[in-house]
Amino acid sequence: MALTNCKECNSEISDKAFDCPKCGAKLRKPERSFFGKIIKYTFIVFNLLMLLWFVTGVGSAAQTVDAAASEAEQAGAAIGTGIGAMLxxxxxxxxxxxxxxxxxxxxxKK
Structure with missing residues (x-):
């Protein structure tokens, strides 16, 4: 463990410290582990894919409802769209x- 000086108060502190114990100045930011980064980016990608799936699914289902010939087909397509959207x-x-x-x-974590 090496000692370094705080940029704010110039007191000696450990180079492993995240905050200065004397003045509370931020020295460095804790980083996520590799697994934590994978989870974070999986969360972001999952949300983007779900949004894409929802928008394209409802959009194509709306086209099916408009293209249906009879009122029964339109009602069935609308019900199917609602069930799919809820799923x-x-x-x-x-x-x-x-x-x-x-x-x-x-x-x-610190």
Whole structure:
């Protein structure tokens, strides 16, 4: 362990310290582990993919509803769209809960 000087108060502190114990100045920021970075980026990619899936799914289903010939086909397509949208939202919520908790548990610590 080497000693260094604080940039704010010029007191001697450990080079491993995150904050100066005397003045409280931030010296360095804790970093996520490799696994923590993987979880964080998985959380971001998951949300982007779910958004893309939701927008394209509902958009293509809306085209199907408009192209349906009879009122019964339109009603069926609308019901199917609603069920599909709720399924996507349910998967999205549960996935976000799981990945969000994992992201919080793998955040950097001092």
């Amino acid at each position: 996507i939202i349910t998967i999205w919520v549960f996935g976000d809960l799981i990945l969000g908790i994992m992201t919080l548990l793998t955040r950097p």
